Amino acid sequence: MNRIFNRRQFLAATTTVTAGLGLGLVSSRARAAQPEFKTKLKKALIVQKPTEEGLKKLKDAGFDGVEGGVIPEADAEKARAVADKLGMKIHSVIRGWAEFNSTDAAKVESGFKVSEDGLRAAHGFGADAMLLVPCRIGGLKMPKPREFRFEFDETTGLISKVAAGDNAPYADYIAAHNRAITTSTEHVKRLIPLAEKLGVVIALENVWNNLWTQPGLFRQFVASFRSPWVKAYFDIGNHVKYAPPEEWITTLGPLLAKLHVKDFKLNDDPGGDGKFVNIREGSVSWPVVRAAIEKVGYNGWLTIEGGNCTTEEHSQRLDLIIAGK
Numbered sequence: 001m002n003r004i005f006n007r008r009q010f011l012a013a014t015t016t017v018t019a020g021l022g023l024g025l026v027s028s029r030a031r032a033a034q035p036e037f038k039t040k041l042k043k044a045l046i047v048q049k050p051t052e053e054g055l056k057k058l059k060d061a062g063f064d065g066v067e068g069g070v071i072p073e074a075d076a077e078k079a080r081a082v083a084d085k086l087g088m089k090i091h092s093v094i095r096g097w098a099e100f101n102s103t104d105a106a107k108v109e110s111g112f113k114v115s116e117d118g119l120r121a122a123h124g125f126g127a128d129a130m131l132l133v134p135c136r137i138g139g140l141k142m143p144k145p146r147e148f149r150f151e152f153d154e155t156t157g158l159i160s161k162v163a164a165g166d167n168a169p170y171a172d173y174i175a176a177h178n179r180a181i182t183t184s185t186e187h188v189k190r191l192i193p194l195a196e197k198l199g200v201v202i203a204l205e206n207v208w209n210n211l212w213t214q215p216g217l218f219r220q221f222v223a224s225f226r227s228p229w230v231k232a233y234f235d236i237g238n239h240v241k242y243a244p245p246e247e248w249i250t251t252l253g254p255l256l257a258k259l260h261v262k263d264f265k266l267n268d269d270p271g272g273d274g275k276f277v278n279i280r281e282g283s284v285s286w287p288v289v290r291a292a293i294e295k296v297g298y299n300g301w302l303t304i305e306g307g308n309c310t311t312e313e314h315s316q317r318l319d320l321i322i323a324g325k
Helices: 028-033 052-060 073-086 105-125 168-198 213-222 243-257 288-298 313-320
Strands: 002-005 043-046 065-068 089-097 129-133 150-153 160-162 199-202 230-235 256-261 263-266 274-279 298-305
Touching: 043 089, 043 313, 052 073, 065 073, 065 105, 065 243, 065 298, 073 089, 089 105, 089 298, 105 129, 105 168, 129 168, 129 230, 150 213, 160 168, 168 199, 168 213, 168 274, 199 256, 199 288, 213 230, 213 243, 230 243, 243 256, 243 288, 288 313, 298 313
Parallel strands: 043 065, 043 298, 065 089, 089 129, 129 199, 199 230, 230 256, 256 298
Antiparallel strands: 002 150, 150 160, 263 274
């Protein structure tokens, strides 16, 4: 059975939140008007191989932990001991892109082994998740970011249309997308037994890989595994050009494992193009995003990826976001 997934307008009770709160201080009256949040959020940065010196600096700046990289499990265990001593947490591993849709079997298996190593590194760190982008496609004619309108099978996730009107120009993209779905499903399922054994969630991300570019389709893919060991890693800034991040958050809901924090400044054109900027300087409405996080009951980590702020400034900006400002 097919359904058409159209981008919905996000309606939230937070539309009355005062606009234009900048990076500076607000009045006591405005502070008093800020909402009370039940959800608890922790702050992190990405550090490939955490060290005692680096972790101490981050702690002094107000961070609660870090996201590590794929390193040998024995090294990860040593880093965990250092983090524990400082009262810090290495909460996740960023494994990144795999090539599960490659036609080269050697590349597929190599990527699979790195993914296994990522799960083992997470176990060594004492982390509960590993970020995995199962594959990517490109070089094909596809709709502009805000033109995507998927028609897909609710059971298999396979797509038949990607935009309104004639889809013949997108035939190659549709075929590549469906191959990516099939091959990714196969290899993520192969990873689940190890993930369960180690107690590490496979947190799938669709970061700029031209796949699952609308919230409903991505939700279907993640949910299709029907496993507590497969969830979603959502990057708030990566998807602004496709749909508002609050819409992604509310659509994914309980499937959310982790959140990356970025910001993206959209151009004036309706296509969805733009550029990455420091958090709180782009098109993300952070008070609305914070309300969406509260709505779905997400308690967990906000990990900054990218940006050229100082460590202290990143920490301060995260504090404002967590406060709903």
